[in-house]
Amino acid sequence: MEMILLSVFLGSVLAILFRKQLFKRTTTTTNLNPPPSPWRLPVIGNFHQLSLYPHRSLHSLSLRYGPLMLLHFGRVPVLVVSSAETAHEVLKTHDIKFSNRPITKGVEKVLNGGRDVIFSPYGENWKNLKSLCVVHLLSNKMVQSFKKGREEEINLMMKDLEGASSSFSSVNLTKLFITLTSDVMSKIVLGRKYSGYQGTVDVKTLTRALVNVLGNFPIGEYIPSFAWIDRIRGLDRKLEEENNKFNDFLERVLCEHDDVHEDQANPDFVDVLLSIHRENTARVQLDRSDIKHIIFDMFLAGSVAPSTLLEWTMTELMGHPECMKKLRDDICSCSNGNLHVKEEDVEKMNYLKAVIKEVLRLHPPATLLVPRLLSEDVKLKGFDITAGTQVLINAWAIHRDSATWGPDADEFRPERHLDSPIDFQGQDFKYIPFGSGRRMCPGIGFGLVLVEVTLANLVKRFNWRVEIGPLGDGKPDLAEATGIEVSRKFPLIVFPSSVVSHM
Known part of the structure; x- marks a missing residue:
């Protein structure tokens, strides 16, 4: 990202020196009343005002220019929404007009222009x-049917942690969480695990690599004259390589399912998709590429996001030992002395749910949600927004608004949720970690049930410490990575010690 900003800066200087005509600002129709905008540079627009962490720099700009702010990233107008009130207008009042998705180079290349659920343009095909995904994978009934697979993978992780505890070894929790969520998704969606240590392709590595490439910022999409920067960075080449690897892996998975589909007594999600493809009678027509795109979505939402939520939750709890103790007391009182916490026990753990809600408030899976695209002109809060404008909803800023959450809005305090009616089902726009409206994430329950039961077992069965914190206080750092989902910048390395013998 540093190289991108430097290249953009140098490019803008050259533009200023050698292309004086670019100083001429494009005039707008006098009848239009656009939202407030920061002053922008020729060619690059407002790119120079973005930092490594766009959600933070956009929040700072909104404090000056307001909760409805129009920026320009190169030639592309971008509306930034930074308050619950303006989010309500976009996600509720005018939801259908804002339900499209912009088609980026990555989406065009990896998902054939949006032949999936997350990035598909709004319309009948998306519906x-x-x-299809809700009925065959994400419904409450289907989520419950995957209970055994979740328990098996959690128990395997607990066995690894017990071994580390016995040998006084450190553990890379970030890596463990990625493995856990990826293996659970593999069993549910693909029918079996695909892990490198079994001599097969490592699906978690493939998924992470492709997500990381997609998280790179494509300068050429916004400033065509600067497309050479993307070529120098090797962005197109990396995208091609990682997409080919993931595509080859999924083709192999589909071929394996083709060979055994007639003997499958308990079909997995790929079997279901292939069946629909073969019958060709359903409302949605699937080819093999469409199936691969849907599978990628499921791994993006079902393995990447939950593993990030788990690592941020453990980070915050280790930084607030009083909350960790309170949570353990809650878990122990609801699990009846059992060694393994069951999913049915979790339903009674109010403080556990409050902890997860607080982590989602401070660390939403996608800080700016998934971008939207305005399909027709609209008047919003008295301002004129034109069709084709991209829309970023800064959930990170909305969740930290002191007018809603109080003067301690930046602090980790799960107790604020214990008596609060606010939830993450998309009806209260003060709290939208999974979005709202038509494009709200349909798989909330799918990922949360794994996070809840995993967290309950981790906290009940182990004490945790880091070797040394950044301030020498034994607490983990809060540095953020950059990309599609804002995970920790550095792996969470910890020392677990079993507390089972003391219970």
Whole structure:
């Protein structure tokens, strides 16, 4: 990202020196009343005002220019929404007009222009794809049917942690969480695990690599004359390589399912998709590429996001030992002395749910949600927004608004949720970690049930410490990575010690 900003800066200087005509600002129709905008540079627009962490720099700009702010990233107008009130207008009042997605180079290349659920343009095809995924994978009934697979993988992780505890060894929790969520998704979606240590392709590595490439910022999409920067960075080449690897892996998975589909007594999600493809009678017509795109979505939402939520939760709890103790007391009182916490026990753990809600408030899976695209002109809060404008909803800023959450809005305090009616189902726009409206994430329950039961077992069965914190206080750092999902910048390395013998 540093190289991108430097290249953009140098490019803008050259533009200023050698292309004086670019100083001429494009005039707008006098009848239009656009939202407030920061002053922008020729060619690059407002790019120079973005930092490594766009959610933070956009929040700072909104404090000056307001909760509805129009920026320009190169030639592309971008509306930034930074308050619950303006989010309500976009996600509720005018939801259908804001339900499209911009088609980026990555989406065009990896997902064939949005032949999936997350990035698909709004329309009948998207509705049918979403319905298919909900019915066959994401509904409460289906989530409950995957209980055994979740328990098996959690128990394997606990066994690894017990071994580390016995040998006084450190553990890379970030890596463990990625493995856990990826293996659970593999069993549910693909029918079996695909892990490198079994001599097969490592699906978690493939998924992470492709997500990381997609998280790179494509300068050429916004400033065509600077497309050479993307070529120098090797962005197109990396995207091609990682996409080919993931595509080859999924083709192999589909071929394996083709060979055994007639003997499958308990079909997995790929079997279901292939069946629909073969019958070709459903409302949604799937080819093999569409199936691969849907599978990628499921791994992006079902393995990457939950593993990030788990690592941020453990980070915050280790930084607030009083909350860790309170949570353990809650877990122990609801699990009846059992060694293994069951999913049915979790339903009674109010403080556990409050902890997760607080982590989602401070560390939403996608800080700016998934971008939207305005499909027709609209008047919003008295301002004129034109069709084709991209829309970023800064959930990170909305969740830290002191007018809603109080003067301690930046602090980790799960107790604020214990008596609060606010939840993450998309009806209260003060708290939208999974979005709202038509494009709200349909798989909330799918990922949360794994996070809840995993966290309950981790806290009940182990004490945790880091070797040394950044301030020498034994607490983990809070540095953020950059990309599609804002995970920790550095792996969470910890020392677990079993507390089972003391219970």
